[in-house]
Amino acid sequence: MMTVLGCIAGKHNIWLVIVAAVVCIAGSWVIIRLFDRAASTTGAQRIGWHLLTTVAAGSAIWCTHFIAILAYYPDVPVSFDPVMTIMSLLIAMVGVQLGLVAAASGLTQMAPAVGGGIVGLAIVAMHYSGMMAYRVQGIVSWDRPYLLASIFLSVMFSGLALHFAMRRVSRSDKYVATGVLVLAIVSLHFTGMTAFRVSPMLIDGSFSNPAALQALALAVAGVALTIVGAGLASYLIDNSMRAESYERLRHMAMNDNLTGLPNRASFNDHLDHELRIAEETGGKVALIGIDLDRFKEINDLRGHAAGDEVLKILARRMSNLLGDGEFASRLGGDEFAAVYRMRHQAGLADFLARLEAALFKPIRLDDYEIVPGASLGVALYPDNADSKEALINNADLAMYRAKTDITRAVCFYEQSMDETVRARRTLTSELRQAIENNQLDIHYQVQTSISTGEVCGYEALLRWEHPQHGFIPPSEFIPLAEENGLIQQMGEWVLRTACIRAASWEPPYKVAVNLSPVQFAHTDLPKLVLEILIETGLPADRLELELTESTIFADRERSLHMLRQIKALGVSIALDDFGTGYSSLDTLRSFPFDKIKLDRSFMSEIESSPQAKAIIRAVLALGKSLDIPVLAEGIETQGQLTLLSAEGCDEAQGYLLGRPVPLNQIITSGQISLMSSELLEGTATAVRLEEQAVHSAVRRSL
Known part of the structure; x- marks a missing residue:
């Protein structure tokens, strides 16, 4: 190790070494992230990401090697064989691509390590083919132990790097993989350069121009960083698009498409959260079940477009009235729900009043006015229920009670409602038996x-x-x-x-x-x-x-x-x-x-009632004009029958004429x-x- 450090300090341009290190670290960081993206996709996307990773990886590794070679001073004139130099770049790209594809294949548990080993061999092949393009006026010799050590270090560290990149156990794995990949590239280069020996043989007496080599190194670094930057930009853009797509999908999954209010899934999550807080703090939660009263009538008489517009307007009103600790959602159809984190009874009363005002305020659509109205059922946790399911059920019971009570729109849960439901269930079971x-x-x-x-x-x-x-x-x-x-x-x-x-x-x-x-x-x-x-x-x-x-x-x-x-x-x-x-x-x-x-x-x-008589007269006239007989139901007095006879009614049915009786x-x-x-x-x-x-x-x- 001391020999390697001595080589770095004594035979390298330290500034170019730093540039090479920057290219290596930046390139490795981008390589690991692009590889992670390629490994997590399928089909054409995986192919695209593999190609992008290959270009960035081959360029970063080759440029690191080339800049470091230019930083090396052998004290003799140097030149480069253009064909072998280009071949070393192609070897890096092809070898790295084979390794990355193998590592991401998932064929065996050892695939990442095997693929990493192939990447390490590609780095070795790139380095030593590049050294073959490095022409010096002198006799070149190699120190075999250092040469073998460089190959071993490259293969070992590359295998570890892709192992950590594919492990994904913790968020730090990517950073560990980046650091190990840097070690693979650096250890190969400097151990390999330590194995490199030159015995000078000056033939023409000229020397290389250090300034020109430095300029070339900086140009190569600029190209490398540009390519790596392009890869990084692709990764960041894709990351941003993924985040936006995720947020869009999350919004679609958690919100109602028509009204924009939170949907049933979001409601369940929010209610779970509020109940957990209430349990930890000893607080209370009010659940309000909401069902519109005349929504079917709106749909039937005005059409579904009008019904949808009513839902959107009501949702907007409820969203605008919500304050801290208040939540509203659409569960489906004309069914809504609200959750209130209890502070005091007066606060709940105010929230219910605001909801009622929003739901009963007239809606103007084109040339007609609609008063939607709603039935609200309220259940409290833990007063009325000890679980979410019981709370929802009790709020529904209270809401159904409000629906049947024309004197009030808001109804609080009472214990007797459970008894009513049990009685209905029993009666339903007995009706089923009666049919059978x-x-x-x-x-x-x-x-x-x-x-x-x-x-x-x-x-x-x-x-x-x-x-x-x-x-x-x-x-x-x-x-x-x-x-x-x-x-x-x-x-x-x-x-x-x-x-x-x-x-x-x-x-x-x-x-x-x-x-x-x-x-x-x-x-x-x-x-x-x-x-x-x-x-x-x-x-x-x-x-x-x-x-x-x-x-x-x-x-x-x-x-x-x-x-x-x-x-x-x-x-x-x-x-x-x-x-x-x-x-x-x-x-x-x-x-x-x-x-x-x-x-x-x-x-x-x-x-x-003159009005009732006028309506009956109008219906009878309508029946005669359409040639449709009219039968009047509910005839209970002779006076009613006499009036109908005078108005020309065709048929009658009622207790006066006969009650419903068995056939016998x-x-x-x-x-x-x-x-x-x-x-x-x-x-x-x-x-x-x-x-x-x-x-x-x-x-x-x-």
């Missing part, structure tokens, strides 16, 4: 012609007699069936059972069956109706299907297409609950309904008798043949 065990029944309510008093038909109404709780109203168990996926099975049973029973009636009255919006949206209804008609033998003109206009709004084009298919079978279609909700003339214009059913809510005021009571009263089995079978066979013929014709027309 055939415990449901159908009651029938008569529909009567007002002008003649004759029976027109019967509406089939589903009923559930609970073994313990008695009669469960449809308004309670039908929503449960819709929420829990039971409505399709239940609706099909009602339709099939009503058709089977009606097929045996004498006289052959019509039977009307209600369709649930869920059933209508998820069932291949025309096919089901046809199959049931063929199976039961009920003539198609004796079946009437009732649906509300809100059922059609979910997918208007598909709904109207389905209704046309059903009507083509000969089945009647009635528009139920007309006058409420989404009633529009456009629906009546788009589809020729066979009947309009006037909602019962108008009947209670018909005798005392109607049979006992003599209003309906049942056909004999032989007559019923003959009629059913004829009907099945007719229905099949109709089905074939309909299918051909469609």
